[in-house]
Structures are given as structure tokens and as C-alpha cells.
Amino acid sequence: MKNLFFLFIIPIFYLIARDLNFERLYVNVNDCLKGSKCFQAVASSFLIEKGKSQDEYIPSKIHDYKKETAWCVSKNQGIAEFIYVPYQNKASINKYKEILQRGDYYSLFTIVNGFAKNEDLFLANNRVKKVSIEVQEIGYTMSVSGPDTATGTDIYIDDGPLLNSIHEIELADTMDEQKFKLKIVPKSKKDLNLQMDLLFKIIIKEIYPGSKYKDTCISDAGFSILVPEKNKPQ
Template sequence: MRYVLFTLSLSIVPLCARDFAFEKLYGTVNHCYKKECRKAIASSFLIEKGKPKGEYSPDKIQDFRNENWRDTAWCVSKNQGIGEYIYVSYSNNPRLNKYKDIWKREGYSFSFTIINGFVKNKDLFLANNRVKKIAIEVQEIAYTMSVQGPDTITGTDIEIFDGPILNGVHEIELVDKMDEQEFKINVVPVSKRDGYLQMDLLLKMTIKEIYPGNKYKDTCISDARFEMVVPEDKKK
């Protein structure tokens, strides 16, 4: 009997194991993991000789609230950016993201806003590559707010009950212009764990095609952000 019980306990462990690598990624990008809060994470970024190491780092893609945001951009040089990716934080609304409310509304949407290329000036915009096609991978997470403890993501009040679940991949073609471009993306919840759990998204952008620059082989994006679309009947 002891042998049987021991064997069963070993078979259960993988099913209950937590994905700490994912939790660290999700916590850092969307929340706060230890001291890193809402931080964009990329596969790579350009390091240019004679300039600070972080001149074109991932965080430059989400500094649009800064006065001089047009002077910065996330840039990549590897393979001219093709296949390179970045995780950008998602602005959710905790009052409106419970599964029971989403199912009742029969919908859940988020907006994707991007400023393509290096828009510090027109010469730099044309000199560097811009993104032509980008794929947005949507990972769904069913979670609840909890007291910090052994089951929550380190340093957060987030306890994951389901996920990450691949909700879908959306390919978007961008216009080759310096102006802001906005897209609305609809998602259908996959998790059916508990209607009172909340729904969150982890969003990964992967560069698929580019508009070639006339001087450099680096690909740049000045700004990108994701925000929950507040349902019309909830605005009042």
C-alpha cells in the first residue's frame, strides 16, 4: 500500500506544478514582480556604438507619457527585426473583467495603438525600417486578487487559476506613416473555470514583415500600447 500511494503522489506533482518562468514574465509585464513594474520585455534591442546601452531598449516603446517620447524608440537590428518580439503591458479594468460579466455582455475587446517607425523626424523615419506586418499573440489568464502568500505571484496579489491559454493570434498590416494607428481586437474567452474569476491578457508582438529603410537596416517602433475597451453600457 505504501508503494502504491508513493507512486500516485509522484504522478500528481507535474499536474500541480506552477510555471514560475511564466509567472515572472506575466508579473513583470502586467503587474510588479519584485521591483520591476509594468516593464516591456523584448527578444533583443539595438546597441549602437557611442550611445548608452539602453538607448533603444524595450521600455522606450511605452514612454508615451513623457514629454520627449518622440525622441525615443524600441529598435532591433537582428535579421532586420523579422521574427523579433516584445511583450507590452496590458491596461485592464478590474471592475469590468469578471468572466460572468464578459459572458453576459457576449464580448470582450481591447485596443492596440501603435506609432510605427522612429518618428523623431521624417529623415530618421525614412532612414530606418518600419513594421509592415505584426502578429499579436493573445495569452489569456484567469485570476483572482488574493492576499500575498505562497500561491500568489511573487510580490503581487495575483493568484492564477487558469492559464496561460493561447486565445488567438491576430496578424495586422500597418500603414507606412508616422501617425498613430489604432485597431480594435475582439477576443472570446476560453477559460470556463469560474465565472467570478477575472480575465487578463498577456500580449506578445512579433514582427513579420517590414518597410525597408533607405539608409539603415534597423527596425523601430516609437510607441505601442494595449488597453481594454470599456463597453458602452458600462461607461455611465
Template sequence: MNKPITYIFLIIAHILIAQDIKTLTPSIELLEFSKEGEHEFNRNWKVCEAIWEKMQNGVEYKDLTAQEQKDLEKVSEVHSDYWQVGTDGCSWYCGASIAMVSASSYLNTQGKTSYVPKNAHDFDYKNAWVEGVNGYGVGEFLEFSFPQENPRITKISIVNGYVKSEKAWIENSRVKKLKMYIDDVPYAILNLKDERATNHFEVDPIGNADRDNYEELAKLPDWTMKFEILEVYPGEKYEDTVISEIYFDGIDVHCFAKGTLITMADHTQKSIELLALGDEVLSYNQQTQQQLTATIKELANPIHDNLITISLEDGTSITCTIDHPLMSATGDWLSYDPQKTKADYIYNSVGKLEVGAMVLGVDKDLKIVAITTNDKMQPTYTIVRLDKGNTFYANGILVGTEELREQKVCEKHQITK
């Protein structure tokens, strides 16, 4: 008598649990890759390489011919490959890494083409993960492992199907629904569109919010995010279900707030969100203790919610993330979170930024009179790299660029099966 009741109870419980799982709908970014597009990209890149070499040898942008300036508009220095996902500039990956990408199965290599799990996170639209079981692969999954000290995730982007060509996309199966798990606990159902496109899913911050204990977080076991195939859009020729790429964006990577004024080479000021590649800013040589002109080579504008506002004795202030480096009047780097600054960026010696510290200004040293925190999520901006040196002036005080340590650049592509 108890068995039917228990069975019915389990069914009801299962339904209730299923109802608690949110359903997410994406925004779409259409993709249109082709051999013709690749050839045109490579031609334009080769032309621009010659122009960039002229500029490295002292020719300024204003002295280029009208055609050369037009040619430079066709490509971006931070998007160096036709098949590249994202750019070479700073992003969520500036402070993040993926410990491992694994899968329940994958299709055997055919000729020189592999379908291993790491293809789903190699930042290359041309490669793909293909599940390796008979049928459409319902129940198969990809799993990502993340270090606890990673910045939090607020966007998950899924490149659905075999997008390297229209033919490959149509012939192979695509995902219709994915079930997403955090540490094996169901989190959401992701409804993917049947388009040759990237599906962008916005999520509440996922990850460890305890940003003040970075070193302790690094000692904890990795956490996981799993994507299980629930339904598919059948391919016209093959049952194999394909995902070309899954990548992430988020918060907790350091920058400046919108409206921060950057001192240009001619001593005028420009809001940081209006800067462009090729702009010339005022920089500072720590060895010669002289100001100089530097050209912007990379920019970035991630979203953050871990900002501080630093108030100075002259009534001005600057808002930046907790680990952005500022130069003291004695020539030493300071940040509110020096351990994180040293861990992620090219600064080996960083002291604690505190009230009372003197920082180096454009014309004079300034004393910090207050530091307040701001957890409001907002877009931020920064200079990642200059053609010379690693300093610029933000709201009149000397700060550092965002260039990554060499090992962090490598970690972006360091993924195991």
C-alpha cells in the same frame, strides 16, 4: 511511405491554421513632429501657465482679455508635453496597468539614447524600441504582460517607425506586417501602413470579461500579448526596424451615459457630453454640508459595456458604470461594485449600492427603486477632476469625480524591461 503523407498533412494543417488567423487593417493618424513644432508648443505652454495661475488666484475665464482667451485655445491642460502620447486625463489606463514589456532583443544604447523594450510603452513619441539582431529583425518580437483584472482591450495603436523626425523615420526600417499572439496563440496578422503615423486597430474585446470577481482575477497569473515582426519596409540607411510606441484603449472604465444632465453652478443643466474645461458646476462640501461652485479641470469619454441604470422614486434615472460612486443621504459613498471603486479611485470607504438606498439629491434625498444592467457598448462621459472637491450633480443626484489613486497614476508609467 508514411513520411511523405505525414509531411503533406502537416503542410495542409499549417495552411488551414494560417487561414484561421484574421487579417486586420488599421485606420491612420498622421504624425508631424518637428523641432519648430516643439518650440512653438513650449512657448504657448509657458504663456498659458501664467494665465492658469491668474485663474487659480480668482480671475474668472470671462474676465480674461480676448488675447488670453485665444492663447488658452492653443494648448490643453491635459496634454502637458509636446511628445506625450495621449493626455493626462482619464482613459482605459484609469483602470489598467501593464505588468511588463519585454522583447526578444534590442539595440545597444548609443550615447544617451536607449532602445529598450519599455520605450515602446512609455507614452513618449520621441523614444523607440529597436530590435537588436543583424538584418531587418524578422522574427523578433515585443511582448506585453497584463494583470487578469485589467479592463478589456478593444483598440491597439501602433506608432510605426522612428517618428521623432522625418529623417529618422525615412532612414530606419518600419514594420509592414506583425503577427499578434494572445498567450502565445496566434490571433491576427496586422498590416501596417508605410506612413509616419499611428496605426489604430479595432479588435473584439480582449481580456477577462468576468468583471464581478475582481479580487479573484487579481490572484491569477498575467496574460500576454506578443507582436512578432513578419515583414518590413526597408529604411534608406539602416536595416534596424523600429516601433516607437504601442498603446491600448478599451472598455470597463467607469463613467456616465450620453445625455446625463449635469447641474451647473447657476443651477441650469447641461448634457454631460457638452461640458468643457473651465465650465463651472454645482458641487458639495461634505465637511460643511454646503453646496459650492467648482471648475472642471479634466474630462474623459471612454467606451463602455458594463453600465447600470439606477431608477429613483421620483421617476428619474441615471445610467453609469458599475463602479461609479454615488453619495448616500447619510454622507457615505456607495457603488454597485465597491471593491473596484476602492481599488482604482480616491475613495477609501465605499458601501454597496442597493435597491432601497437613499441618495443625496440637489434639493432632497431620493430612494432607489430599481437597478438594471445594460451590456450594450456605448460612449460614456465623466468629470475626472475639479479645482476643488470631488463631487458634482448628475441627473439631480450627487456623484463622485473619477480621479485616480496615486498608485494607479504611477502604474501608468511603471513598466519593466
């Protein structure tokens, strides 16, 4: 009987050790839950404006590739508010072994500041002056969907989340698209055959004040891998 009890208690401790809240967040942002939408931005809050649809300024507006829409926040004029933005890696070149052999891994951060639908809205609302980008690293393998994988997926998280890096960035007060190259150095040492994935969190630190409103907006933002020249398709 003692041995039987021991067999039952191991899976329980294993489930407790897993960060299920992080798994749900990671899958919602960077992957697809079966039966639901894929690659969804997740934010601390968003503006609901009287007389407009409740989804007018929702997090997904930051990742719809449209300057005419925006994710907006009103709490504390946006200071300390944050948003997780989807990132699609390239599994063909994201194995730890290959990254370390190349000796480089860069991500491109692209952003359209403020409410860039037109100049009047851009100036009337707050724009972002400084952001902190927190990068979480995940070492994973693909597996058959089951109790050990992230719920609703075929992803098995072998290592992480690990805090990979924090990047402090100052943005120009312009409606033009801005780009920043972020160097990523892998942290996981568990298994060189794992794939590396990244989860990006943008935190608002400072703003450019709007002339009329206290809401802070970002029209578009995204992260993409900078593929090394030798790995680019011909």
C-alpha cells in the same frame, strides 16, 4: 512514515506543474514585483549602438508615450523579433461572468510605427509592415501573498496561460498613430467568478526597408480595453 512522505511530495509536484517562467514574465509585464518597477515591456532583443547609451533603444522605450524614443532591433532586420507590451485591465468589468453577459470584449491596439522622432530618422530606419499579435489569457483571483501566488504579488493564477487568439495586422508606412480594434472571446471555462487578464506579444513579420540603416524600430505601442458604453463613468 509513508503517509508523511506523501504529504511532503504533493507541494513539490504542485510547484512543478506551475509555469514559473510564465508567471515571472506575466508579472513583469502586466503587474508589479515588490521592490521593482511596474509594467515593463520585455523583448527578445534590442539594439545597442556604438557611441550611444546602452539603454537608448531598450524595450521600455516602446511604452513611454513618446514619439521621440523607440524600441529598435537589429537582429535579422527585426524579422521574428518580438516584444511583450504592458496591459492594464479594469478589474471592475473583467469578471468572466460579466464579460459573457455583455457578450463583447475588445482591446484597442495603438501603435506609432518606425523611429518617429523626425522624418529623416523614420525613412532611414526600417519600419514594420506586418505584425502578428499573440494574446495569452489568464484567469486569476486576488489572494494573500504567499507560496501559491505569483512570486512577489497577490495574484493567484487559477487558469492559464491559454492561447486566446492571434491577430495578423498590416501597418501603414506612416509616422501617424494607427489604431486597431481586436475582438477577444474568453476561452476559460473553469470558473465564471474569475477575473480575465491578457498578455500581448507583438511579433514582427515583415518590414518596410530603411534608406540607410537595417535596424527596425517602433516608437510607441500599447493595448487598452474598450470600455462598453454602459460601463463608462458618467
